[in-house]
Amino acid sequence: MTTESAATAARATVHGYPRQGRNRELKKAVEGYWKGRVDADALRETARELRRGNWRQLADAGIHEVPTGDFSYYDHVLDTSVMVGALPARHRAAVEADPLDGYFAMARGTQDVAPLEMTKWFDTNYHYLVPELGPDTVFTADPGKQVAELTEALALGHTARPVLVGPLTYLLLAKPAPGVADDFVPLTLLDRLLPVYAEVLAALRAAGARWVQLDEPALVQDRTPAELNAAARAYRELGALTDRPKLLVASYFDRLGEALPVLAKAPVEGLALDFTEAAAANLADLAAVGGLPGKRLVAGIVNGRNIWINDYQKSLTTLGTLLGLADRVDVAASCSLLHVPLDASAERDVDPQIRRWLAFARQKTAEITTLARGLAQGTGAIAAELAANRADLASRTGSAITNDPAVRARAAAVTAGDTRRAQPYPERAAAQRAHLGLPLLPTTTIGSFPQTTELRTARADLRAGRIDTAGYEERIEDEIREVLAFQEKSGIDVLVHGEPERNDMVQYFAEQLTGYLATRHGWVQSYGTRYVRPPVLAGDISRPEPMTVRWTAYAQAQTALPVKGMLTGPVTMLAWSFVRDDQPLGDTARQVALALRDEVGDLEAAGTAVIQVDEPALRETLPLRAAGHAGYLAWATEAFRLTTSGVRPQTQIHTHMCYAEFGDILRAIDDLDADVISLEAARSHMQVADELAGAGYPREVGPGVWDIHSPRIPSAEEAAALLRKGLEAIPAERLWVNPDCGLKTRGWPETRASLVNLVSAARTVRAEI
Numbered sequence: 001m002t003t004e005s006a007a008t009a010a011r012a013t014v015h016g017y018p019r020q021g022r023n024r025e026l027k028k029a030v031e032g033y034w035k036g037r038v039d040a041d042a043l044r045e046t047a048r049e050l051r052r053g054n055w056r057q058l059a060d061a062g063i064h065e066v067p068t069g070d071f072s073y074y075d076h077v078l079d080t081s082v083m084v085g086a087l088p089a090r091h092r093a094a095v096e097a098d099p100l101d102g103y104f105a106m107a108r109g110t111q112d113v114a115p116l117e118m119t120k121w122f123d124t125n126y127h128y129l130v131p132e133l134g135p136d137t138v139f140t141a142d143p144g145k146q147v148a149e150l151t152e153a154l155a156l157g158h159t160a161r162p163v164l165v166g167p168l169t170y171l172l173l174a175k176p177a178p179g180v181a182d183d184f185v186p187l188t189l190l191d192r193l194l195p196v197y198a199e200v201l202a203a204l205r206a207a208g209a210r211w212v213q214l215d216e217p218a219l220v221q222d223r224t225p226a227e228l229n230a231a232a233r234a235y236r237e238l239g240a241l242t243d244r245p246k247l248l249v250a251s252y253f254d255r256l257g258e259a260l261p262v263l264a265k266a267p268v269e270g271l272a273l274d275f276t277e278a279a280a281a282n283l284a285d286l287a288a289v290g291g292l293p294g295k296r297l298v299a300g301i302v303n304g305r306n307i308w309i310n311d312y313q314k315s316l317t318t319l320g321t322l323l324g325l326a327d328r329v330d331v332a333a334s335c336s337l338l339h340v341p342l343d344a345s346a347e348r349d350v351d352p353q354i355r356r357w358l359a360f361a362r363q364k365t366a367e368i369t370t371l372a373r374g375l376a377q378g379t380g381a382i383a384a385e386l387a388a389n390r391a392d393l394a395s396r397t398g399s400a401i402t403n404d405p406a407v408r409a410r411a412a413a414v415t416a417g418d419t420r421r422a423q424p425y426p427e428r429a430a431a432q433r434a435h436l437g438l439p440l441l442p443t444t445t446i447g448s449f450p451q452t453t454e455l456r457t458a459r460a461d462l463r464a465g466r467i468d469t470a471g472y473e474e475r476i477e478d479e480i481r482e483v484l485a486f487q488e489k490s491g492i493d494v495l496v497h498g499e500p501e502r503n504d505m506v507q508y509f510a511e512q513l514t515g516y517l518a519t520r521h522g523w524v525q526s527y528g529t530r531y532v533r534p535p536v537l538a539g540d541i542s543r544p545e546p547m548t549v550r551w552t553a554y555a556q557a558q559t560a561l562p563v564k565g566m567l568t569g570p571v572t573m574l575a576w577s578f579v580r581d582d583q584p585l586g587d588t589a590r591q592v593a594l595a596l597r598d599e600v601g602d603l604e605a606a607g608t609a610v611i612q613v614d615e616p617a618l619r620e621t622l623p624l625r626a627a628g629h630a631g632y633l634a635w636a637t638e639a640f641r642l643t644t645s646g647v648r649p650q651t652q653i654h655t656h657m658c659y660a661e662f663g664d665i666l667r668a669i670d671d672l673d674a675d676v677i678s679l680e681a682a683r684s685h686m687q688v689a690d691e692l693a694g695a696g697y698p699r700e701v702g703p704g705v706w707d708i709h710s711p712r713i714p715s716a717e718e719a720a721a722l723l724r725k726g727l728e729a730i731p732a733e734r735l736w737v738n739p740d741c742g743l744k745t746r747g748w749p750e751t752r753a754s755l756v757n758l759v760s761a762a763r764t765v766r767a768e769i
């Protein structure tokens with residue numbers, strides 16, 4: 001292993017590329033297919049065009065080896081289930097009858113058959129379809145899609161590397177199929193799965209693959225010795241195959257840790273490691289195992305999941321160190337570029353000052369090839385790029401946007417006292433009881449009411465100039481009055497204005513805060529054909545003006561009942577945005593919290609007695625490894641308290657969470673010190689109420705009694721039964737009655753019926769107390 005040969009061999013590659021196309025052509029084609037407007041051949045042709053376009057773009061940018069098989073009509077984990085023949089029994093017939101329709105049926109369900117469950121891909125906002133496995137699962141190799149896409153790329157003259165979800169990650173992400181015991185461990189199927197991977201590898205080799213990448217991000221999580229042993233065994237077996245391409249095992253999102261020595265010893269030809277956030281740890285661990293002599297190291301040095309330009313000088317230093325540690329060092333993004341939007345140059349509305357700091361997928365491929373060139377030929381070969389990069393970085397460091405002295409001074413002056421309510425909970429509870437005069441088991445909703453076509457049309461009309469601001473505000477006010485009238489009539493105790501003015505619970509605030517920007521074309525796949533545009537936390541955050549007071553105050557003026565003010569919390573703002581990478585997350589959270597704290601203060605001053613700060617993302621932002629949990633929860637809960645603790649004792653602070661298993665954040669929920677928390681609970685039959693009670697949670701709780709993710713209307717009896725269940729854990733003085741989440745995705749008919757039943761259930765159960 002000589003430094004020189006490693007350097008001259010440096011190549012550029014990526015693990016994956018955004019699938020949707022410049023104008024979200026894939027979304028349009030797939031949804032068109034579902035609606036019968038696009039036929040299967042046209043859909044396939046669109047997909048082929050998109051792949052061809054992506055490869056061409058990558059190759060033109062100087063990427064030496066393009067990925068194949070990362071494309072998907074819906075999700076690459078579902079594609080893997082198809083590849084290994086792990087189809088749920090309930091979908092098998094449909095897939096056999098028509099593979100494409102069967103595929104979409106697994107993804108989305110049909111009238112009669114439930115889809116696969118969907119969950120988050122590690123700590124990203126991408127969602128995958130969870131494989132369902134059991135002791136009876138029989139795997140069969142179906143390499144068709146992988147082979148076809150490789151063949152396509154090779155025919156176009158590209159050097160191509162198929163990318164597959166690795167066998168460990170596939171099994172570790174799976175869950176027991178319906179009807180299989182909960183304690184079934186999918187990893188026990190490894191020996192059955194490996195021969196199928198062997199077949200796929202052989203097929204890919206026969207189709208011309210020289211390298212195949214096996215993605216094993218599950219190995220960056222805390223793994224048991226048994227799981228690490230399984231990894232060692234898997235790669236020993238796959239490595240021992242004679243009829244196979246070279247194997248590149250890829251890790252990303254965190255350090256490989258204990259799995260690094262395992263993979264370093266395995267008979268595979270290459271490893272991909274994340275040298276962005278996990279750089280220091282991976283470097284140290286790599287040095288500790290004596291490097292990867294004889295192997296290819298793919299260095300994920302360009303952040304694949306954030307949108308900031310790379311620091312070339314810093315990257316070249318890291319890459320230089322790596323040269324001594326492997327036979328060949330290639331330059332890549334840390335993970336698939338699936339997690340970033342396509343092209344920053346399309347953002348014409350973004351302040352050009354900020355735009356030069358942004359790198360989306362397209363810009364990142366240029367960065368990767370520049371770094372590969374710098375590594376192979378020396379910095380002289382990229383002198384101009386280095387100089388421009390230095391200037392861009394300096395413009396960011398020195399910018400007034402990233403350095404607002406007033407914001408910095410205020411954040412620095414935060415004291416422990418600022419993050420604590422002045423009165424202990426029991427005193428606050430008494431003051432709130434007197435102030436609000438609510439009945440036992442008070443009823444409320446989580447904030448949003450149905451987002452009707454009329455509302456969306458009103459927003460579009462405003463944007464297109466068909467109506468003016470006054471006209472738009474009139475429509476919003478009409479909607480608020482209607483929502484309030486319905487709530488009053490149905491007997492709800494704490495009202496909401498319904499959030500009709502909000503396009504999205506994060507973007508609405510991002511658009512109004514200084515230092516936060518929304519993009520126009522920055523679409524990122526969330527799941528299937530659903531794309532989101534995460535806003536960008538670009539600079540120091542401040543609030544030029546109140547953001548919600550106008551609507552909440554308007555609503556409060558219409559009714560004598562309390563109207564709940566509604567804000568998105570600081571942690572959720574960070575979780576669903578692209579965050580700054582030039583300061584700790586906790587610092588950004590604190591700035592957002594201070595801006596929100598002012599909003600809370602203004603709401604209170606405008607007469608709002610109940611203020612809800614939603615934190616649905618508190619759990620999902622938990623770092624992948626347990627070692628990071630305490631540090632994260634410390635700043636996250638502090639940011640929430642900083643947002644909410646400036647109010648008087650009689651002002652009641654609510655929070656709301658959903659999409660979560662709450663088990664491992666019960667302490668953090670307590671640390672928020674909110675007076676009331678509403679949680680998703682209907683599907684799990686109020687399990688969270690038991691968990692909170694078991695953990696000694698002392699404050700008020702509203703476990704949802706209506707599963708709003710389904711169009712089903714819960715009967716009054718059903719809701720009452722759930723409430724009685726809740727009362728077994730939480731005393732009546734501390735139990736609230738509410739749905740699982742906001743109602744923006746529901747229609748009016750089911751909303752009306754369900755809320756009427758919910759109030760009736762509350763009345764029935766009150767009478768029993």
Ligand code: GLN
Pocket residue numbers: 446447448499505566614616656657658741742743744
């Ligand atoms: N207040 C928000 C709403 O009702 C909360 C949404 C959420 O938790 N995801 O829509």
Ligand code: ZN
Pocket residue numbers: 446616656657658659740741742
């Ligand atoms: Zn929710």
